[in-house]
Amino acid sequence: MWKVLTYEDKILAKKKIKRKAIRNSLFVSLFTFIFAILEDRYLGSGRIRYDPNLLSEAYPPQTWDEIASNIHMYLILSVLMGLFVYLFVTRERSVTRICISCENRDHDKLQEKCKCGENLYNLDDLSWIE
Numbered sequence: 001m002w003k004v005l006t007y008e009d010k011i012l013a014k015k016k017i018k019r020k021a022i023r024n025s026l027f028v029s030l031f032t033f034i035f036a037i038l039e040d041r042y043l044g045s046g047r048i049r050y051d052p053n054l055l056s057e058a059y060p061p062q063t064w065d066e067i068a069s070n071i072h073m074y075l076i077l078s079v080l081m082g083l084f085v086y087l088f089v090t091r092e093r094s095v096t097r098i099c100i101s102c103e104n105r106d107h108d109k110l111q112e113k114c115k116c117g118e119n120l121y122n123l124d125d126l127s128w129i130e
């Protein structure tokens with residue numbers, strides 16, 4: 001059955017979503033940073049990221065010195081990737097409203113109460129318990 005979340009529950013749920021978003025974006029940032037450097041070191045193919053003129057050329061692997069001199073490019077790329085994931089994972093509030101008594105989900109936005117007379121709750125304000 002559905003249980004209506006208390007104010008404290010909602011704060012906790014929000015924090016959990018935020019923590020997850022931060023964790024995911026840090027992971028993606030780190031992964032991008034390492035992957036891009038290894039790609040350039042051993043394949044060379046990542047060069048086109050900062051020089052589109054190289055698109056038609058072969059890309060020789062770069063030396064560690066070359067990579068070190070472009071380290072700011074790797075940092076910018078990984079921060080952008082992390083930011084994208086952070087914004088993507090932090091989702092908007094649900095628009096689904098549910099009646100906790102008959103579990104009917106089919107309500108329009110203007111409707112205040114379910115046909116059975118029970119109040120409608122936003123999905124984000126509810127939690128399912130067995």
Ligand SMILES: [Zn+2]
Nearest residue numbers: 099102114116
């Ligand atoms: Zn109902």
